[in-house]
Amino acid sequence: MHKEPMNSDTPLPALDWPVLEPGWVWLCGAGPGDPGLLTLHALNALRQADVVIYDALVQEAILSWAPQAQHIYAGKRGGKPSAKQRDISLQLVDLAKEGKRVLRLKGGDPFVFGRGGEEAQTLVQHNVPVRIIPGISAGIGGLAYAGIPVTHRDVNQSVTFVTGHDQSGQTPSALDWTAISKGSQVIVIYMGMKHIAQITAKLVAAGRPLSEPVAVVTTATTPQQQVLETTLGTIVDDIAKAELEPPAIICVGKSVLMRQVLDWQGQANGDAPRNLDPLGRGRPAESA
């Protein structure tokens, strides 16, 4: 395959690219990890920013695409206390008012469990002009890297994204786990590791079988990605045994079985597909 590596001078493909003007904040998703999953709008922003304020989980390589910019870390990592949400939002306001071109870079998609809505609201309330650049969310792209289609015609016509934490750090009490359990064929859980025992207990109490397939995908789309295939009955023990650590996306539902045929990363490394028809449809996938 012919490869033309992109470097920092490689021009973006021809398009009428928006200009990041002084005094603006672009609130941008960085994708789940793999720098190649960044959007072109994000790259365009990185090349123009004076300041990049980034969260934990934003990869070094992505920041290196903004060598001209000041890089400010605004997440929780390495034991440092996390910056307060209010402080981050107000820092964005201050930088914009100083006339900086500000890029706020958040993991995944900024509007999916990322408080991007709050930050954007504060900016608008302070008359700071904002542009939103979506990103690939871990609950979709991270599962795809594990070979799990978040929807699949034989499995689900809907998918529910839930967070395993609420603002107090507890399992969200506002969530009706019984309704989710009964109504959602596939449940994708963000930030679920800490309370996984309570979450799985609630799902089982609401009628999901102990044998229900579950996948845990940690540091998805990075070279450190790990995938655990387990069930609702065994997940807690299996996470402990495998010593899995967050960040992780947890997927509950039969779509997890599709990994047996779609583990494309394993296949690229020479693994044979384990099962060409894991849902037992008994027909070629292309037939109607």
Ligand code: SAH
């Ligand atoms: N805005 C982000 C989510 C932020 S909440 C998005 O759209 O993806 C942070 C949670 O996202 C983590 O606790 C984890 O559940 C999930 N997450 C983010 N990146 C991940 C990754 N590379 N692998 C697995 N989970 C990830």
